[in-house]
Amino acid sequence: MSDPTGRKAVAAVWRIDSARIIGALTRYTGDFALAEDLAQEALAEALVTWPREGVPNNPAGWLLTVGRRRAIDAFRRRSNRDEKYAAMAHHLSEGGALTGADPAPAPDDVLWDPDQIDDDTLALIFTSCHPVLSREAGVALTLRVIGGLTSDEIARAFLVPTATVQARITRAKKTLGAAGVPFEVPPVDERPARLAQVLSVIYLIFTEGSSATSGDEVMRLDLAGEAQRLARILSRLMPEEHEVHSLLALLELTAARFPARRGPDGETVLLEDQDRRRWDRSAIARGRAALAKAADIGRGYGYYGLQAAIAECHALAPSVEDTNWARIVVLYDALGRLAPSPVVELNRAVAVSMAQGPAAALPIVDSLAGADAFKESHQLPGVRGELLRRLGRLDEARAELEQAIRLCGNEREREVLSRKLADL
Amino acid sequence: MKFMLIWRVTSDEAWANLGEIDFDTMLEAVGKFNEELIEAGVLIAAEGLAPAEEGVVVDFSSEPPVVTDGPYGETKELFNGFYLINVPTIQDAIEWAKRTPMTAAGFKTEIRRVPTIDEFPQDNEWIKKERAWREANNQL
Numbered sequence: 100m101s102d103p104t105g106r107k108a109v110a111a112v113w114r115i116d117s118a119r120i121i122g123a124l125t126r127y128t129g130d131f132a133l134a135e136d137l138a139q140e141a142l143a144e145a146l147v148t149w150p151r152e153g154v155p156n157n158p159a160g161w162l163l164t165v166g167r168r169r170a171i172d173a174f175r176r177r178s179n180r181d182e183k184y185a186a187m188a189h190h191l192s193e194g195g196a197l198t199g200a201d202p203a204p205a206p207d208d209v210l211w212d213p214d215q216i217d218d219d220t221l222a223l224i225f226t227s228c229h230p231v232l233s234r235e236a237g238v239a240l241t242l243r244v245i246g247g248l249t250s251d252e253i254a255r256a257f258l259v260p261t262a263t264v265q266a267r268i269t270r271a272k273k274t275l276g277a278a279g280v281p282f283e284v285p286p287v288d289e290r291p292a293r294l295a296q297v298l299s300v301i302y303l304i305f306t307e308g309s310s311a312t313s314g315d316e317v318m319r320l321d322l323a324g325e326a327q328r329l330a331r332i333l334s335r336l337m338p339e340e341h342e343v344h345s346l347l348a349l350l351e352l353t354a355a356r357f358p359a360r361r362g363p364d365g366e367t368v369l370l371e372d373q374d375r376r377r378w379d380r381s382a383i384a385r386g387r388a389a390l391a392k393a394a395d396i397g398r399g400y401g402y403y404g405l406q407a408a409i410a411e412c413h414a415l416a417p418s419v420e421d422t423n424w425a426r427i428v429v430l431y432d433a434l435g436r437l438a439p440s441p442v443v444e445l446n447r448a449v450a451v452s453m454a455q456g457p458a459a460a461l462p463i464v465d466s467l468a469g470a471d472a473f474k475e476s477h478q479l480p481g482v483r484g485e486l487l488r489r490l491g492r493l494d495e496a497r498a499e500l501e502q503a504i505r506l507c508g509n510e511r512e513r514e515v516l517s518r519k520l521a522d523l
Numbered sequence: 524m525k526f527m528l529i530w531r532v533t534s535d536e537a538w539a540n541l542g543e544i545d546f547d548t549m550l551e552a553v554g555k556f557n558e559e560l561i562e563a564g565v566l567i568a569a570e571g572l573a574p575a576e577e578g579v580v581v582d583f584s585s586e587p588p589v590v591t592d593g594p595y596g597e598t599k600e601l602f603n604g605f606y607l608i609n610v611p612t613i614q615d616a617i618e619w620a621k622r623t624p625m626t627a628a629g630f631k632t633e634i635r636r637v638p639t640i641d642e643f644p645q646d647n648e649w650i651k652k653e654r655a656w657r658e659a660n661n662q663l
Contacts, residue, residue, distance in 0.1 A: 111614035328564045
């Protein structure tokens with residue numbers, strides 16, 4: 100049963116321990132890009148050695164030892180040109196690490212120090228999501244380094260060629276090196292902005308995974324799961340940050356609806372039409388627990404907290420009608436003040452229409468006419484058409500729905516709109 | 524893929540060794556391991572079993588079946604607890620099994636794949652009912 104080639108074992112160890120291995124090698128060498136290269140070299144060596152000699156007893160330790168040996172080789176090669184590298188090579192082969200102030204213990208202990216691993220993982224997350232990187236580079240690097248995904252897997256998830264992913268990662272490492280980004284958890288004054296960047300990368304990975312409009316659906320679900328894993332790691336490492344718990348809550352509460360979002364023929368089922376019995380109750384419970392943690396910190400809800408609280412309202416509601424729309428309006432009001440955007444405003448209008456009726460919502464929708472965000476989108480006429488229908492202004496409703504159908508690029512959603520039009 | 528990691532203590536000596544481990548140390552080691560499984564998003568369920576001496580066996584070798592108190596069979600056949608995990612390949616299951624805390628001579632972890640309902644005939648009415656139950660209970 101066990102894989103005789105050892106190749107799958109390499110992938111399995113990498114999935115479990117990539118962050119710890121690269122984190123330890125980065126602390127050891129003081130160079131993130133080099134550490135990532137060393138880890139890849141160690142993996143390549145494992146792919147040759149493990150099938151021949153069997154999987155070592157401590158596979159992560161094996162990879163680390165090989166990475167460390169390669170590091171010393173790399174510094175020795177460079178030391179021919181530069182005395183600084185000669186000193187490094189000497190220091191490393193004596194068992195030291197280049198960062199961290201500990202006196203030099205035995206080499207493998209310094210790498211696998213449990214007290215250091217969490218700090219390294221956190222520094223690694225901040226490095227992979229550094230603002231000098233483009234969003235897509237940050238996503239690719241985070242998935243590879245923290246998530247332990249291969250370039251192939253990342254490419255499949257994002258429907259791009261493997262070479263593109265490899266190029267993104269190479270470029271990202273160069274960019275980090277050129278910018279002299281230190282391997283550290285950012286100092287307190289920079290932390291809020293840097294953390295916001297990390298959270299947005301995780302959220303982007305999740306939305307890529309959850310949108311699943313095309314491509315390998317199973318792989319995309321994995322991406323959503325990967326984002327949840329990243330959020331869980333972060334919430335353990337930064338328990339004092341309420342937005343970290345809030346993001347985890349938002350992901351859990353959103354993912355809870357995944358089992359109900361596809362119909363028997365794979366079509367998209369909108370929130371209002373979903374069979375709520377199929378929602379994942381365990382995920383809802385986990386999401387609510389994370390949101391309660393965020394609230395307990397006592398600094399209110401932030402950008403993710405408000406969205407998670409809205410998701411929680413839906414998760415708790417037995418039906419669309421019996422949803423606490425008044426609370427959702429209040430939450431959207433707050434979200435609109437914190438992060439004003441036409442999309443939030445449109446969602447607020449929908450909530451207002453459910454809480455107070457279509458007449459109260461129509462002026463909000465009308466105020467959005469001409470917003471760039473909706474220029475080529477079916478969403479605005481779709482919502483406006485629905486409000487006009489409920490107000491009994493059927494001719495106007497018909498015109499809006501026809502417009503929405505014209506603009507809608509998604510076949511399933513177009514069917515929903517067409518049905519609404521036919522029912523007028 | 525779902526796998527069950529079945530925990531066995533297969534000799535009296537291993538049992539004796541287990542008895543000597545400080546309880547708080549054991550809780551911490553198991554707790555840390557569980558936390559890793561949770562954080563990685565692979566844990567579905569985990570249970571440890573009460574001592575086999577509290578167990579009861581219904582033996583169908585005779586008619587009517589015989590009900591007896593106490594442990595079933597030899598120490599080496601006892602099954603003391605399990606993890607149910609969801610991972611991409613059996614190699615991941617092996618890697619997680621290797622990370623189980625408190626390992627020593629005589630401790631064994633058996634890894635068994637748990638087939639999904641997709642592997643059964645989908646037109647069978649009982650399978651259809653089971654699928655409906657699984658969907659309603661998030662047990663797919």
